[in-house]
Amino acid sequence: xxxxxxxxxxxxxxxxxxxxxxxxxxxAVSVILTLAGLLALxxxxxxLLPDDPVLAVTGYEVDEATYQKVFKELGLDRPVxxxxxxxxxxxxxxxxxxxxxxxxxxxxxxxxxxxxxxxLALVAALxxxxxxxxxxxxxxxxxxxxxxxxARVIGLAGYSIPIFWLGLMGLFVFYAKLxxxxxxxxxxxxxxxxxxxxxxxxxxxxxxxxxxTVFKSALxxxxxxxxxxxxxxxxxxxxxxxxxxxxxxxxxxxxxxxxKGLSRRSVIWRHxxxxxxxxxxxxxALVFGGLLDGTVLIETVFGWPGVGQYLTRGLQFxxxxxxxxxxxxxxxxxxxxxxxxxxxxxxxxxxxx
Amino acid sequence: xTHPTIVSHTRPLPxxxxxLETDTPESVRHAAFQESWTKVQHFRSQTLGMIGFWLLMxxxxxxxxxxxxxxxxxxxxxxSQRLMPPSSENWFGTDHLGRDVxxxxxxxxxxxxxxxxxxxxxxxxxxxxIGATAGYLGGIADEVLMRITDIFLAFPGLILALGFAAALxxxxxxxxxxxxxxxxxxxxxxxxxxxxxxxxxxxxxxxRLQGETSFRIITRQVIPICLPSVTVRVTLNMAGVILxxxxxxxxxxxAQPPHAEWGAMVAxxxxxxxxxxxxxxxxxxxxxVISLAFNLFGDALRDTLDPRIA
Numbered sequence: 102x103x104x105x106x107x108x109x110x111x112x113x114x115x116x117x118x119x120x121x122x123x124x125x126x127x128x129a130v131s132v133i134l135t136l137a138g139l140l141a142l143x144x145x146x147x148x149l150l151p152d153d154p155v156l157a158v159t160g161y162e163v164d165e166a167t168y169q170k171v172f173k174e175l176g177l178d179r180p181v182x183x184x185x186x187x188x189x190x191x192x193x194x195x196x197x198x199x200x201x202x203x204x205x206x207x208x209x210x211x212x213x214x215x216x217x218x219x220x221l222a223l224v225a226a227l228x229x230x231x232x233x234x235x236x237x238x239x240x241x242x243x244x245x246x247x248x249x250x251x252a253r254v255i256g257l258a259g260y261s262i263p264i265f266w267l268g269l270m271g272l273f274v275f276y277a278k279l280x281x282x283x284x285x286x287x288x289x290x291x292x293x294x295x296x297x298x299x300x301x302x303x304x305x306x307x308x309x310x311x312x313x314t315v316f317k318s319a320l321x322x323x324x325x326x327x328x329x330x331x332x333x334x335x336x337x338x339x340x341x342x343x344x345x346x347x348x349x350x351x352x353x354x355x356x357x358x359x360x361k362g363l364s365r366r367s368v369i370w371r372h373x374x375x376x377x378x379x380x381x382x383x384x385x386a387l388v389f390g391g392l393l394d395g396t397v398l399i400e401t402v403f404g405w406p407g408v409g410q411y412l413t414r415g416l417q418f419x420x421x422x423x424x425x426x427x428x429x430x431x432x433x434x435x436x437x438x439x440x441x442x443x444x445x446x447x448x449x450x451x452x453x454x
Numbered sequence: 455x456t457h458p459t460i461v462s463h464t465r466p467l468p469x470x471x472x473x474l475e476t477d478t479p480e481s482v483r484h485a486a487f488q489e490s491w492t493k494v495q496h497f498r499s500q501t502l503g504m505i506g507f508w509l510l511m512x513x514x515x516x517x518x519x520x521x522x523x524x525x526x527x528x529x530x531x532x533x534s535q536r537l538m539p540p541s542s543e544n545w546f547g548t549d550h551l552g553r554d555v556x557x558x559x560x561x562x563x564x565x566x567x568x569x570x571x572x573x574x575x576x577x578x579x580x581x582x583x584i585g586a587t588a589g590y591l592g593g594i595a596d597e598v599l600m601r602i603t604d605i606f607l608a609f610p611g612l613i614l615a616l617g618f619a620a621a622l623x624x625x626x627x628x629x630x631x632x633x634x635x636x637x638x639x640x641x642x643x644x645x646x647x648x649x650x651x652x653x654x655x656x657x658x659x660x661x662r663l664q665g666e667t668s669f670r671i672i673t674r675q676v677i678p679i680c681l682p683s684v685t686v687r688v689t690l691n692m693a694g695v696i697l698x699x700x701x702x703x704x705x706x707x708x709a710q711p712p713h714a715e716w717g718a719m720v721a722x723x724x725x726x727x728x729x730x731x732x733x734x735x736x737x738x739x740x741x742x743v744i745s746l747a748f749n750l751f752g753d754a755l756r757d758t759l760d761p762r763i764a
Contacts, residue, residue: 131601131604134601135601135604135605135608138601138602138604138605138608139605139608139609141605142605142606143617146617146618146620146621147621149618149621149622257746257749257750258742258746260693260694260745260746260749261693261697261742261743261745261746261749262738262741262742262745263697263700263701263704263717263720263738263741263742263745264697264701265700265701265704265717265720266720266734266738266741266742269720269724269727269734269738270735270738272727273727273728273731277727277728390610391610393610393613394610394611394612394613397612397613397616397701397705398612398701398704398705401704401705402724412616413705416616416620416705416706416707417706421620421621424616424617424620425617425621428609428613428614428616428617431609431610431613432608432609432613432614435608435609435610436608439608
């Protein structure tokens with residue numbers, strides 16, 4: 102194996118070995134199978150619907166001829182597997198059908214809503230990592246101390262308090278009582294549409310435009326929802342960091358480093374932490390799954406015009422196409438993040454080679 | 455932990471304690487009882503776990519005695535008394551239809567416990583059977599079953615439950631089915647991992663040599679071994695189940711009005727929240743306390759029953 106070769110020297114394994122190639126192709130096949138499964142799942146979910154999909158298009162007062170016409174147009178007269186094939190074909194070409202409420206293609210709607218969700222999730226993940234990792238390390242290093250207990254309490258609260266409720270309480274205290282933050286939306290209403298859309302992320306766009314008043318307004322709006330979401334990430338990240346660190350700190354190389362006379366700080370950061378960085382990457386990827394879950398509720402609470410709000414709007418108006426497409430998109434996104442983190446893990450962690 | 459028999463007592467122990475703690479068990483059953491007793495003792499030594507346990511007992515009591523504990527009918531509206539602050543008459547105030555928030559929180563406990571129990575009852579057997587079968591049989595069966603499990607795991611939990619609930623239509627039973635459909639994969643994964651470790655063991659080989667069928671080996675040998683860790687996992691996941699149920703209720707996909715459900719109560723109270731915060735605070739705290747109880751209880755149960763996955 103390559104573990105004995107000098108890793109700083111030129112890499113001899115620039116071409117994947119056959120066993121590696123097999124592992125990679127197997128991974129690819131399994132991702133494709135899972136994707137097909139996601140499609141099948143959302144397709145059949147749509148079929149479960151107790152409401153008649155024809156009536157959802159035509160409304161309830163419809164004559165027989167129109168009903169039959171729409172029935173045919175929707176392809177409901179064809180066998181189920183044929184319908185599934187055409188659904189899959191459509192999805193592969195980026196066609197998820199139209200939204201019944203906005204009248205737009207669902208893909209367009211999703212593309213417009215996505216940057217808002219991405220921005221929220223990124224800021225939340227940033228908050229979660231910046232708070233969670235140091236907290237987890239401090240808890241592991243000072244095991245049993247007050248900071249360890251604090252980390253535990255934060256974790257327990259994060260696993261117990263409903264996120265939508267924490268969001269509402271945040272609104273109540275920081276908006277209604279203290280007026281520190283903006284109400285719903287991404288910026289104050291009179292700044293709406295003033296900044297040219299480049300990335301779709303308000304903080305980035307306003308910074309590019311150099312429009313610092315709108316930037317401030319955007320910051321005031323994103324801080325609370327991102328902080329609430331980030332709190333849940335903090336709970337998870339600190340818990341995982343703590344257990345990874347505890348595992349490292351019990352290793353013999355740590356004792357050796359201490360015996361050598363290295364400082365505490367150096368042992369913690371240059372030795373133990375260095376070894377858990379890659380593991381943390383996977384944890385942060387997993388956190389995104391929780392964030393996607395959380396954004397659906399948080400966007401509803403804070404009126405944040407992202408994918409989650411689009412989904413709950415679809416639910417409200419019984420727009421099943423919107424609901425299933427959004428569920429599918431989130432599933433694909435989650436799968437992509439997980440696959441990417443898995444890939445990075447394999448590349449970055451020499452122990453997996 | 456000090457062993458109970460070493461502790462000297464001023465008074466002699468009651469007979470049943472002596473029977474449970476003797477150093478010389480008389481039969482296999484006696485020894486089994488003793489082992490369970492040690493576990494009970496171990497659990498009781500965990501303060502947080504005991505807090506969780508008593509909170510859950512309190513929940514059970516509230517669920518059973520709801521008609522006695524409630525001061526009002528949870529569904530009776532009195533518009534002249536709408537949005538009243540907490541008082542000696544309405545302990546947690548009244549909501550926008552003049553209903554007593556305290557009584558609705560009490561009755562809401564029934565909805566929550568019903569969801570939690572039914573989801574556990576559906577999920578544990580499904581996860582056990584799929585996981586144990588996949589792990590024990592291996593090969594193609596394993597591959598197919600785990601691929602299906604992966605598909606369900608590829609969605610964040612609430613999103614998938616939301617999709618199912620939307621497809622099935624609103625209502626508490628549909629919410630239970632939707633949550634159950636999303637909650638089984640981690641259980642199956644766990645059961646599979648357990649089954650994988652024991653399928654190579656000698657005693658399974660011995661049973662197989664005696665001519666036992668795979669079906670009987672799975673049901674008689676593999677599933678019982680998986681049971682403790684699956685029980686722990688189901689308990690630990692209950693907090694998540696309750697939060698998902700509350701989320702669905704908040705989005706209008708759970709129990710339908712006028713049925714009292716904590717998540718739905720928060721959703722309805724939302725628009726009055728700034729001026730009348732009690733309509734959302736009480737149900738939210740109730741959700742948090744119960745999922746906290748499940749978390750504490752589950753953690754302690756894990757330390758007691760299955761130190762391996764700690």
